[in-house]
Amino acid sequence: MEPPVLPTHRRYHDFDALRSGAMLLGIVLHGMMSLVPLPMAVWPAQDVAQSPVYLFLLHAIHGFRLQLFFVLSGFFTVMMWRKYGLKNLLRHRCKRILLPLAVFTAILTPIIFTIGYYGAELASQTDSSRSIWEAAKAGDVQAIEQHIKDGADPVKPDTAGMTPLGWAAAMGGVPAAEALIKHGADIRAKDPDGATALHTAAFFGNVDMVQFLVTAGADVNAETVLGDTPLDAAGTDEFSTLMLSELIGARLDESQLFDDREEVFEFLTENNAEFGSVDLEEPLAWFYPFVPGMKNLVNQLPVAGQTSVEIAVIFWLLTIFPIFQHLWFLYYLLLLVLGFAAFIWVARKRGWKPLPESMIAWPTCLIWLVPLAAFPQFFMITDFGPDTTGSPIPWPPVLLYYAVFFGFGGACFGRNIFENAGSQRWPVTLLIAVPVLLLGLHAYEMRGSMFEPTQSATLSAFVGWNLLCSILSALYAWLMIFGLIGMFRKFCSGENPRVRYLSDASYWLYIAHLPVTMLLQIWIADAAWPGWVKLLGICAVTLLLLLPLYEWAVRYTWVGAMLNGRKNRKKYP
Numbered sequence: 129m130e131p132p133v134l135p136t137h138r139r140y141h142d143f144d145a146l147r148s149g150a151m152l153l154g155i156v157l158h159g160m161m162s163l164v165p166l167p168m169a170v171w172p173a174q175d176v177a178q179s180p181v182y183l184f185l186l187h188a189i190h191g192f193r194l195q196l197f198f199v200l201s202g203f204f205t206v207m208m209w210r211k212y213g214l215k216n217l218l219r220h221r222c223k224r225i226l227l228p229l230a231v232f233t234a235i236l237t238p239i240i241f242t243i244g245y246y247g248a249e250l251a252s253q254t255d256s257s258r259s260i261w262e263a264a265k266a267g268d269v270q271a272i273e274q275h276i277k278d279g280a281d282p283v284k285p286d287t288a289g290m291t292p293l294g295w296a297a298a299m300g301g302v303p304a305a306e307a308l309i310k311h312g313a314d315i316r317a318k319d320p321d322g323a324t325a326l327h328t329a330a331f332f333g334n335v336d337m338v339q340f341l342v343t344a345g346a347d348v349n350a351e352t353v354l355g356d357t358p359l360d361a362a363g364t365d366e367f368s369t370l371m372l373s374e375l376i377g378a379r380l381d382e383s384q385l386f387d388d389r390e391e392v393f394e395f396l397t398e399n400n401a402e403f404g405s406v407d408l409e410e411p412l413a414w415f416y417p418f419v420p421g422m423k424n425l426v427n428q429l430p431v432a433g434q435t436s437v438e439i440a441v442i443f444w445l446l447t448i449f450p451i452f453q454h455l456w457f458l459y460y461l462l463l464l465v466l467g468f469a470a471f472i473w474v475a476r477k478r479g480w481k482p483l484p485e486s487m488i489a490w491p492t493c494l495i496w497l498v499p500l501a502a503f504p505q506f507f508m509i510t511d512f513g514p515d516t517t518g519s520p521i522p523w524p525p526v527l528l529y530y531a532v533f534f535g536f537g538g539a540c541f542g543r544n545i546f547e548n549a550g551s552q553r554w555p556v557t558l559l560i561a562v563p564v565l566l567l568g569l570h571a572y573e574m575r576g577s578m579f580e581p582t583q584s585a586t587l588s589a590f591v592g593w594n595l596l597c598s599i600l601s602a603l604y605a606w607l608m609i610f611g612l613i614g615m616f617r618k619f620c621s622g623e624n625p626r627v628r629y630l631s632d633a634s635y636w637l638y639i640a641h642l643p644v645t646m647l648l649q650i651w652i653a654d655a656a657w658p659g660w661v662k663l664l665g666i667c668a669v670t671l672l673l674l675l676p677l678y679e680w681a682v683r684y685t686w687v688g689a690m691l692n693g694r695k696n697r698k699k700y701p
Contacts, residue, residue: 143200144631145620146612150196151634152667155641157189158454159666162649163659165287168377172247173649176258177659178287187572188565191513191601192608194457195533199609201461202537205468210541214469221465227690229458232639233451239643240453247650251377258654264292264308267301272308282313288376289319290328297325298332298378302340315346321420321581322352323361330362330396331369332380333388338395348401353420353581355405362392368417375418411438421579428587443521450518454642459520460527464534488536488545490553494606497536501602504529506594512572513601533609546613554614561607568600633678635691637671644670 162173163182209217256263256271260280263271272292276282285291293313296304305325309315318324326346329337338358342348349357364372373380407413411434416423426434452459474480487493507525508515514530517523540546575593578585620627648666655662682688684695 139623141623141627142613142616142620143203145624145627146196146616147200148627148630148634149612149616150193150200151638153189153193154638155645155667155670156663157186157193158642158645159649159663159670160186160659162653163663167288167375168248168251169371169374172244172251173646173653174251174287174377175649175653175659175662176655177657177662179659182659182663184569187512187569190511191565191568192605192612194514194530195605196609196612197457198461198464198530198533199537199540201464202468202534202539203541205465205534206538206541209468209472214472218465218469221462224691225458225462225465228635228639229452229455229462231690233453233455236455236639236643237451237453240450240646243643243646243650247646248377248379250650250653259286260292261286261290261295264295264300264304265298267296267299267304269303269307272304272311276311282308282311283317285319289321290376291317291319291325293317293325294319294323294328297329297334297337297341299334302336305337305340309344315341315344316350318350318352322350322354323356324350324358326350326358327352327356327361330358330389330392331364331372332378333362333385333392335388335391335395338392342395342399348396348399349404351404354416354423355407357402357404359393359396359401360404360406362389362396364417365414368414372417411435412441415441419579420581424581424584425578425587425590444523447517447519447521447523447526448515451520452518455639456516456518457638460517460522460530461534463522463527464531467531468534468538483539485543488539488543490545490610493536493545494603497532497606498599498602501529501532501605502595502598504532505598505601509575509594512569512597513605533605546617554611554618557607557611557614561604561611564600564604564607568597568604571597571600632683632692632695633675636678636682636688637674639691640674640677641670644673 160182161171162175163178164171164186165178165180165183166174168174205217205221208220212220256266256268260272260275260282263275272282282292285294290298291313293305293308293315296308305313316324324346326338326341326348327350328334329341346358348359351357369385370380370382411431412422412426415438426437429437450456487496504525505514508529515523515526517526571593575590575597578590578593645666648669649662652662652665678688682691688695
């Protein structure tokens with residue numbers, strides 16, 4: 129499998145344009161994250177203009193964008209191998225991937241963590257006028273009364289699953305709880321996890337609230353779907369306490385929590401409270417508070433299967449800690465390049481031949497590409513499309529998933545696949561992708577519903593919906609990739625200086641945009657503007673800040689040389 133001698137080496141202007149477009153979509157995707165209902169621990173900015181529309185757009189972009197990047201990366205990796213040889217390829221990739229990964233991880237990771245903490249601090253300074261939940265959190269009785277007068281529902285949960293009474297029980301104080309109960313909040317009502325306000329108050333060690341709720345008639349032995357009583361909530365382990373608090377954006381006084389919980393424990397015991405039926409020795413018992421509905425599905429497995437799931441969950445948790453933040457893409461790309469080098473070495477030893485043209489011909493290639501991508505997708509259940517990661521410990525399904533796209537991109541170099549799948553068929557391909565996306569999102573929602581604690585889903589039903597979601601997700605990704613490649617080959621095959629410039633700047637924009645985007649989201653989160661105005665503004669300001677910085681401080685400096693090679697000012701206008 130020796131690299132053939134190429135008679136010519138051309139610039140792929142269409143791929144430059146496509147790479148630039150995908151990079152801009154990345155800024156759009158991160159720009160709308162604050163407009164999507166997500167826990168504070170996932171994204172530090174929570175905008176008042178959140179809407180399901182942005183969640184749909186996020187899935188639509190996330191479902192193909194990174195896969196497209198990996199296809200292009202595989203294509204250009206093989207191009208460089210054929211042009212320079214394997215050793216020079218590895219040397220070049222170390223300069224362009226490993227070095228920027230190390231440098232910018234060291235710089236950006238502390239900055240992004242600091243921004244996240246800053247966002248959480250601002251969020252903890254609740255604005256009572258923002259919503260009834262914020263008013264309950266702040267203990268602002270007057271604001272609660274006004275929100276209810278304006279039509280707010282005192283029993284409706286927010287995006288974190290907390291009702292106004294739940295927030296009052298956690299942080300807001302007794303007067304807020306009294307006002308909510310006066311206006312219809314049921315003291316014994318349960319959230320989807322089966323927790324009552326008393327569970328919440330006991331969990332947060334809110335002594336005064338516990339005493340008030342019990343006196344007002346709360347059930348001291350009410351059980352959640354996991355079998356936890358308020359007494360169990362008061363004894364939740366430190367890890368789960370801190371993690372759950374972070375997920376809902378609640379600030380805890382860790383130094384006082386233990387003493388407050390001791391007092392809660394004594395009071396509940398004096399009032400005939402008992403421990404629930406939860407089995408703390410059960411596999412994954414420590415994880416069920418985060419995904420209560422998972423218990424029903426896992427319990428349908430034999431004990432050995434439950435233990436295997438627990439091991440997989442622990443390993444998965446180790447792979448998602450965001451050391452690399454958004455730069456995890458570079459880390460996985462580096463791993464795939466190293467894997468490619470190892471593959472070429474083995475292929476030379478074994479005398480393997482390239483894939484036949486018939487296997488990569490469009491659209492018959494979907495027959496094997498879709499199931500090949502759907503297999504690792506089956507083991508990723510947090511997103512429609514691939515899971516995201518960030519730890520130096522790679523999650524095998526994610527790495528295998530992107531290896532499929534990277535490998536196919538590499539196999540296509542020097543072939544006519546993209547030309548044959550190009551301009552004439554791309555409209556149909558993109559059109560078919562739309563219903564596939566809609567069906568895939570429906571399957572995704574059905575799969576997710578089986579994790580709801582109120583559901584009694586069977587394991588076979590979950591497997592079925594997960595399989596369907598995986599297949600549709602993989603099909604959508606491939607349809608979008610081929611459709612967009614065809615479209616860009618049709619309209620962007622000629623050289624365009626502006627596109628070339630944006631392509632050169634795309635690496636810098638990808639690396640530097642996230643902290644800028646997050647800060648902008650935090651600063652305008654409470655502004656009473658339409659969501660689309662905020663999104664356009666965030667994207668525009670990010671580009672207006674970073675593009676001049678690229679021209680003046682990056683392009684012709686050692687930073688630009690590290691990212692794109694040294695540039696000569698005389699060659700560019």
